[in-house]
Amino acid sequence: MSTEAQAIEEVAVKEKEPLLSKKNRKLVNNPLDADNPITVQVLGVCSALAVTVKLVPTLYMCLSVLFVLIFSNLAVSMLRNVIPGRIRIIVQLLVVASLVAIVDQVLQAYAYEVSKQLSVFVGLIITNCIIMGRLEAFALANKPWPSFLDAVGNGLGYAVILIPVAFFRELFGSGSLLGFNVLGEGYQGNGVMMSPVGACIVLGLLIWFQRARNGYSEEA
Amino acid sequence: MKFLRNTIDKLKPNFEKGGKLHFLHSTFDGFETFLFVPNHTTKQGAHIRDGIDLKRTMFFVVLALIPCTLFGMWNVGYQHYLALGQEASLMDNLLFGLMKTLPIIIVSYTVGLGIEFAFCQVKGHPINEGFLVSGMLIPLVLPPDISLWMVAIATAFAVVIGKEVFGGTGMNILNPALTARVFLYIAYPVEMAGEIWVSGIKGGAVDAASGATTLGILGAGKEATVDTYNAFMGLIPGSIGETSALMCLLGGVFLIATGIGSWRIMLSTVLGALGMGLILNMVGGNPYYDLPAYQHLIIGGFAFGAVFMATDPVSAAQTNRGKWIYGALIGVLTVLIRVFNPAYPEGIMFAILFMNVMAPLVDNYVIKSNIKRRLSRVKA
Numbered sequence: 001m002s003t004e005a006q007a008i009e010e011v012a013v014k015e016k017e018p019l020l021s022k023k024n025r026k027l028v029n030n031p032l033d034a035d036n037p038i039t040v041q042v043l044g045v046c047s048a049l050a051v052t053v054k055l056v057p058t059l060y061m062c063l064s065v066l067f068v069l070i071f072s073n074l075a076v077s078m079l080r081n082v083i084p085g086r087i088r089i090i091v092q093l094l095v096v097a098s099l100v101a102i103v104d105q106v107l108q109a110y111a112y113e114v115s116k117q118l119s120v121f122v123g124l125i126i127t128n129c130i131i132m133g134r135l136e137a138f139a140l141a142n143k144p145w146p147s148f149l150d151a152v153g154n155g156l157g158y159a160v161i162l163i164p165v166a167f168f169r170e171l172f173g174s175g176s177l178l179g180f181n182v183l184g185e186g187y188q189g190n191g192v193m194m195s196p197v198g199a200c201i202v203l204g205l206l207i208w209f210q211r212a213r214n215g216y217s218e219e220a
Numbered sequence: 221m222k223f224l225r226n227t228i229d230k231l232k233p234n235f236e237k238g239g240k241l242h243f244l245h246s247t248f249d250g251f252e253t254f255l256f257v258p259n260h261t262t263k264q265g266a267h268i269r270d271g272i273d274l275k276r277t278m279f280f281v282v283l284a285l286i287p288c289t290l291f292g293m294w295n296v297g298y299q300h301y302l303a304l305g306q307e308a309s310l311m312d313n314l315l316f317g318l319m320k321t322l323p324i325i326i327v328s329y330t331v332g333l334g335i336e337f338a339f340c341q342v343k344g345h346p347i348n349e350g351f352l353v354s355g356m357l358i359p360l361v362l363p364p365d366i367s368l369w370m371v372a373i374a375t376a377f378a379v380v381i382g383k384e385v386f387g388g389t390g391m392n393i394l395n396p397a398l399t400a401r402v403f404l405y406i407a408y409p410v411e412m413a414g415e416i417w418v419s420g421i422k423g424g425a426v427d428a429a430s431g432a433t434t435l436g437i438l439g440a441g442k443e444a445t446v447d448t449y450n451a452f453m454g455l456i457p458g459s460i461g462e463t464s465a466l467m468c469l470l471g472g473v474f475l476i477a478t479g480i481g482s483w484r485i486m487l488s489t490v491l492g493a494l495g496m497g498l499i500l501n502m503v504g505g506n507p508y509y510d511l512p513a514y515q516h517l518i519i520g521g522f523a524f525g526a527v528f529m530a531t532d533p534v535s536a537a538q539t540n541r542g543k544w545i546y547g548a549l550i551g552v553l554t555v556l557i558r559v560f561n562p563a564y565p566e567g568i569m570f571a572i573l574f575m576n577v578m579a580p581l582v583d584n585y586v587i588k589s590n591i592k593r594r595l596s597r598v599k600a
Contacts, residue, residue, distance in 0.1 A: 188408065188411075190407045190408070191406050191407045191408060191409055192403060192406050192407040193407070195406065197406070201381060204381075204385070208385065
């Protein structure tokens with residue numbers, strides 16, 4: 001009896017929570033560093049390796065993932081009480097797939113070149129583990145506003161890793177940034193950076209840097 | 221000598237705990253133990269069968285590399301003058317080779333040791349001799365005309381990504397020297413192929429010389445006449461130190477005699493390559509299939525790889541049975557990659573790196589099967 005009353009009380013307190021309370025800010029801040037989807041949870045790595053050869057497509061990719069993540073999190077969070085538990089994955093996939101279809105069409109209409117460069121990886125956002133992970137782990141159990149913040153945090157957490165990776169890969173791989181040549185005409189492109197191996201190495205170095213700074217260590 | 225000792229003793233207090241230069245103690249320690257045998261004594265009961273340590277191991281491998289290095293230098297000059305069609309004396313050849321090789325060796329050691337010292341300093345580890353061999357191996361597996369900045373990048377990559385991220389000397393999964401080479405091979409494919417194997421002919425200075433290696437010709441699907449004598453002696457174009465099977469053999473005998481290199485790995489690698497070569501001979505089909513099996517052992521870097529790279533005690537398999545499996549698979553894979561994938565002419569490099577990765581797995585199964593065998597004896 002008393003626990004029930006407590007629960008009700010807590011819900012009541014929660015409803016009065018300010019929009020950007022400490023807890024809500026944590027939803028955005030945590031995935032940027034301490035709980036980063038790529039470097040800490042090691043999700044969504046395939047696209048991190050595949051689309052980071054050049055900065056421009058990477059930026060588009062980050063925006064697309066951010067868009068899909070935000071709206072799928074919102075949609076699933078709003079639907080969370082009516083989705084039957086047994087078919088929830090299919091419902092989530094439907095939501096994500098429709099959003100990805102929108103992104104794909106928009107890219108094809110307004111950024112055809114980039115859409116060609118990204119090729120299948122736009123479609124593969126559907127299978128991005130970050131998105132499915134957030135839907136399963138967060139949106140299904142939380143209200144729309146926290147879900148929105150969680151999506152923003154994780155989408156930015158994804159971008160915050162992909163953009164440096166693409167930066168170094170484009171810089172050392174082709175000697176340019178955003179398509180502009182910065183290292184001079186005579187610069188010899190580094191083939192390792194052009195291949196996904198380079199992304200793997202840069203990603204590893206980023207994780208190294210992050211862990212050294214945060215003092216994180218793998219538990220035995 | 222005495223002067224040196226006195227100077228070091230005088231400087232020593234500065235680097236000990238509480239001294240003002242204590243933060244540099246790793247570097248100081250490194251130099252001191254490099255110059256003098258350390259006078260630290262064991263405080264508890266010691267069980268020593270042989271005073272072999274990292275220093276002697278590494279030093280012996282460097283000694284074993286001397287024939288390859290000297291011959292390689294001479295061969296760089298010899299190939300150069302041969303391509304130009306000029307007569308040259310022994311000294312001319314050696315001098316030309318020295319001028320080409322020495323800068324590469326210096327760059328490799330400077331960059332590698334610099335990074336190694338920095339890492340030891342930061343981590344507070346004592347400096348060890350781990351890079352002495354790698355620093356020598358890296359120049360020997362590179363073409364003589366390579367740009368020095370590429371050597372520097374490759375060495376830095378090999379030391380940082382190949383070794384230090386795993387915890388430094390003795391912890392690396394991959395052979396550092398081969399890591400450097402494979403990095404160059406993938407990062408700068410244009411510079412690591414074509415007319416680079418003979419020094420000083422790039423840019424069409426000589427029309428007649430092709431400068432291609434046997435592997436390159438065979439890889440292109442053409443017929444190559446392998447002069448067994450020349451290939452065995454090493455009078456062929458190629459990376460600086462790897463052309464001569466004879467010199468590698470000398471080094472190998474030295475390594476086996478001193479107990480540094482594993483004869484199991486060398487022998488099984490050779491047997492693996494021979495076996496695979498014979499099978500391909502039986503199948504037949506194109507010039508590469510029909511290449512006599514024994515010639516696989518003397519062309520390209522096979523001998524060098526089998527003797528100096530595959531036997532790297534850190535990245536090879538540790539168990540005796542594992543060493544047989546590891547070596548044999550290196551041999552088989554080398555021939556397979558050479559024949560079936562002409563895009564990668566140098567099969568031994570990939571074969572060794574691949575088996576480096578697999579070595580712990582091989583050991584794991586060897587140990588497991590051993591436990592199983594002995595367990596069944598207990599039950600019976």
